[in-house]
Each structure stands twice: as C-alpha cells, then as structure tokens.
Amino acid sequence: MAPNCSPDWIEAASDGVQQALFEVAYSRRRFLVTSAAGTAGALVLGDTPAGAGVIEAQPPPETRFIVQPAPAQYFISRGGGSMEMKWGPVREYGDTIPNDRFYIHNRARPPHIDRRTWKLKLTGDAITRPRSFTFADLLALPQVTLRRTLDCGANCAAFFPRLPPSGADDRWLPVGWTQWHFGAVGAAEWTGVRARDVLAAAGAERLVDVKFTGLDDIPHPSGNVHYSEVIPADKVLKDDTLLVHRMNGSDLPVDHGYPLRLLTSGWGANTAVKWLGEIEASTRRIPASGPQANQLLIGPDHPEPVRPTVGRVRSAMEIDEDAQGIEPGDLTLHGRAWSGAGAIDRVDISVEKLVAPGRWVSAVPWRAAKLMSTPEPLMWVRFEMPWQGVKPGQYRVMSRARDEAGNIQPPPEEVKWNQHALGYNGHAPLNVVVLPGSDMP
Template sequence: MEDTGSGLDYGTRPDRLFGDIVSADRFFVRSHVDTPVIDADSWSLYIQGDGARQPVSLTYEDLRTGFPLTSIVRTIECAGNRRVQFGREVGQAFEGTQWGRTAIGTAEWTGVRLRDVLEVAGIATDACEVVPESLDAIRARRPLPLAKALADDTIVAWAMNGEELPPDHGFPARLVVSGWLGAASIKWLGRIDVATHHVEVPWNTIDYVMIGPGYPAEGDQARGPAITEPALSSLVELPWPAHLCHGPQIIRGRAFAGEARVTAVDYQIDDHAWQRATITSSGEPGLWARWQFRWDARPGEHVLRVRASDDRGRIQPDSTPWNQLGYMHESVLAHPISVTASP
C-alpha cells in the first residue's frame, strides 16, 4: 500500500496489481475520519424520508436473508486520484489527499440491490433522490438521483471478494454505485433517506464538486457542479519512475471510463507513432479494462504515454482544465522508464 501521509488514506500500487480483482488487503482506503467500530448484531439500516411511504428498520440478518442475492465486479475510484500528477501539470499543490495513481481498485461486491431494499419502504410517486448516510463521525452523505439508486448494479454490499466486508471498507454494509466516484459508494451505511426534493449536503456543494472557470454552480449552496463519474483515465502497471532490463517486455495496464465502456487504448514510446494496445478484458461500464503490448526495450531513458478512448467518443487529452480542488485529472501521463543494458 502507498501511504498518502494523511494517516487515513492508503493507495494501491499499480505495480502490485495482478488479476482483475484487487485483494481487500491491497484495495485503496479512503476515509475522512477514523474507521468506526460497529457491532453487526445491534446494527440497523433505517429507511425513511418524505419519499418513502413508511419508515423501515432492517437488521443485519434481515439484509442478508430477506432479499435476492447479487454479486457484481465493479471498479471504484476516488475523484481525487492523480491529484499529485495534476499539481505537477499546472505547477501548484492542491489541498486534499495527495493521491498519486493509487486511488482506484476493483472488487467483487456481494449483497442486495438497493432498489429491493427501498421497495420495502415503498417509493412515493414524486420521489426524486435517495440519500445514503454513513455511521462514521461525520455522517457522510451523497445524494443519488432516483434512477441511479434503482439501477441493477447499485447495491448494498456486505461482502468483498467473497469475504465479510473489512472494517476499512464499510463493515457491516456499504453502498456500491457503479461507474460513479468513490464518495457515492457510502461506507458504514446506517440510514437511507428517500426525498421528494433535491438535497444539498457538504458532499455535493462544497466538496466533490468542480470549482473554477467553466464550472457554473448548481443549486442554492453549491460552489460548482457535483461530480458523478470519475475522469476517463489509464494507468501503467509499473513503478514511477520504472526501471527495466533491456529486451522484449510485455507492458500491462488498466483503463477506466466510469459509466462508459473502454473501446481502445493506444500507447506511444518516446516520440514514435501511436500504436494500438491489446485490450484483454471486457472494460464494460463500471469496470476497468486491462490492456497490454509488447515492447523490445532498448537501453536508455524513455517516456511511455498511454491514452484511453471510450464508446462516447472521448479520448484522454494532453491536459486537464484547472479546478480548485484538483479533481478529475484525465491527462495522458508521461511515464518515465529507465532501461539498463544488463540486470
């Protein structure tokens, strides 16, 4: 794990990625405050609000045995991923967790569909938002449009990679919101409000929003538009900087497009022409795509650039427009690689 220096946040090193799924002990940890200690036997999930027909309280046992089971493999990424690289690009240090390329990971999440849980309370015809709330000290909240809350792959999870959720990843239950920023996948879930009006909270008005020129504010209190999907991005499964021996190499990496599908990944060595990498996994919406290419590495100093494309026609750009909080970095990175003539 990579320590960001916050005492709470730890990243997944790209050179320690092996399979499609990241093990729980290597999956990045993002927490605003200390991990709460929660007893599952006394825990309850409360569903309420003016958009619910009746308040409901569900125990841990209710959640595990009272609804159809579902498992999804999905990628979660913090909106501040690559904040350090963004700062270097624009020549300033951004406040916030100092993520390198490490605030992203994929796991198999098992639980129940959020819509099945909400149906127990009954959804009013004029309901428009669902607001999950955490049981940590700051009671984190991130509203979801009703359509996203009812999606097939928005789930209340109690297991990660076939094991009980670890405390740092949301035990006893967390939300998994496919293709959206990590802040939407509320951990340590304790309450869900169903609302008939737009809800403004700190996590969609002053944080996890885009603040700056070209980002008009939305709502009464918001400083900028709320982030939904993370940026289109790619990463190389090598240390930064990388050191390789000369000769044939297979270079691997990942690309992620949020709710879109990764359709292509191209690479460039030094100033040579861009070439197409081979995508080796599906890269479906909500899930990263794995890619690879063969390179006959010659001794010397090299720069590798990788750019992803998706089914919306987006291509990673060379630069990212500035925003105050250093979110949504999507630029093509110049990855330094030193190749030696002998081991």
C-alpha cells in the same frame, strides 16, 4: 476484486485486538520510477460487541485512520487515512484486486460495529412505512453480484498544475487535499441488495433525492459530521446501484465499509458511502452537506459549479514507482483502463526518450495495445504491448484509453483545471529508467 488474505486467528480476534495488531508504520519511499498506484486491503470484522477488548494504541499519523496492515510493498501513503495502491504488483492479480491490496480512503477511524445489533434506518418524507433493517433482513432480499471498478473522483489529483494554466485565477489548489497519483482505484466483485428493493420494502414513493449517511465521525469546520452523499433518485433506482456487504466473496473489510456500503456503479467512489447507518428518502431536493459540499468543479473553466458524477475514462501502467530501474532488451508493457461511462474499446501506448535536458523524442509512436479480456461495462480491462530492443536511457510512457461512448483521454494540456483537483484524466507521462548492464563484481 479477490479473497481476503487475513489469517484465521486475526479474523477471530476482537475489534480492539485487531486494531492494535494492525497499526503499522509506513515510511515514504523515494520515487525512481514516476508512476502512481495504490491498493488497499481489507480485514473481515467478526461479530464482536463494540469496544470489547479495546487496546489503546498510538499509531503514526499516516495510519491512524487505517485498521488493516498497509505494507510499503503494496501501498503508498498519501497521509491520514489515504493509502494508494502500488501498480507494480498488480500484474500478479487477476481482473480484480485482492481485498488486502485495495486502495483505502478513510476520512476518520472506522467505527466499531457489531453486525448482530447494527441496523439500517430508513427515514424521510418519501417513506410511507418507516423502518429499520437488520443484517438478516437485508440477506432475505434478492442478492446481486456485480464486477465493477471503483475509482476515486480525486484520483490523479497530483497531476493538476498548482495554479490554473490560464493564470486567470490566483488561488492555489487546496492545501491538505490528497495528492493521489494513478492508484486510488480498484476493481472487485461486489455482492449486495439493490437500493431500490430496500426503498420499496419501506414504501418509498415520489422519490427525488436520497441521502446515504455513514456511521463514521469526521472532524469538520462546522463540528464532527457523519460522511454522507445525496444521490438523485434516478441513479439510486438503477439495477446496479447496490447496498453491498461482500467484496470478492468475503464480508466487507473494516476499511471498506463493514458491514454495508453503497455502490453507485460508474460514479466516483466518493459517492460509495461506507459504514452505512441511515438512508433518508425525500420528495424534495436535499442540500449537500459535510465533505460533499466541496465536491464541485469550480475555476476559470467552470463559470458555474458542477458536481461531477460519472467517472472519467482513465488508464494506468503496471509499473511500480519505487522500482530500481528496468533491464534493457525485449519488454512487454502492461496496464489497465477503465471508464464510468461504459466499457473500454481501445487503448494506445506511446513511448518517448530523453535525448537532451528537456528534449524528448518519439521512441514508440502511439500504437494500439492488445486488450487481454472482453471489455465489460464499468469494469476495467487489462492491456499489453510489446516494446522490443529497448536500450538504456530515460523514457516516459503514456497510455490513452477510449470508451464505447467515444470518450478519449485527452493530452494533459487539454484537461480543464478545477480548484478541488477532481477528475484529472490526461494521459500523464510515467517516467521509466532503463539501466545499462553492469560489469561490477
């Protein structure tokens, strides 16, 4: 994931001043190249008392839940606190996404937190020694650093049909849900402590479920709630389930959960609770509440509701959706592929050309791409493939990844529809326009 690019003078500013400085407008850009991507950056919040020097501001609706800058060069606004990473600039990065380019999904304004007075409460009937941890207490525990991809469970939601293809259900997809394309994903180097070490320090026994609760304040039909996720004990106790406080070598940025967030390696990013304030450890099942109650696969293909956990195998091309067209000639296609079930072991690319309205023909049949690094478990891999002798026209490019568990991205028509638009991973086509040369002066 990569270093924070915030200038030193901004890092030294008070919370409120930072917030005012970072309110930026964003105007939607029309799409000439249909792809999707998003990045969200991050700001390091200094240890400033909550509310100190607050400057009231009236941000535009699309940035009111965002603290850091989110310039149109790197982000696509999906409304509210949702900023999607643009894929065009991604080729400039290494394996990880810089903090200030990482996609953002905030359901409310990030809370003001002073790390010097912040505490993490451990509660629940599985805790035999109830206690609170200061930030210094956490730093005293063994530190772990992992490279992991963080992929929103609703990534690619925009590619679902508005109604189920079977026509068996007349319900529309929920109005107002974030219409992500490919860019609600990123990869970073995360540093923190194992959740199991924190639980052990509080004497946790006979664990069944663990509820992680943030300090944000989210509007909800039942009244404002703090975002929370209930995670089964077997996942919480794994070596790579962390409470992270650093991202790409810097303190967690405000928009990414400062000072502490959960990382459930391989699971959807909806489980990676930000701004952690409390952990409840229970010897019994804990019912889901707040937004988690709707994180279910329901619809004609799901007779019983299913709660998704492991991230689907996905891939995306490094092409910007507001690019003004591509020059003809010999090109190289670039992209990245990832999966919550393990390392990627193969990526194929196909290109089709539009030869008449609604008629596409194969320009490049499915062909294996070159993996640019040794695949790692739960970390995306870069890939590339030469595309030679490209002539002007309209094309659509598709990538199809496979992970070591044998999961393969399906064709769009085989993706199971669900009411909440979760888990789409079909090899959705990306429209690309190759422009002819011009002899205009």
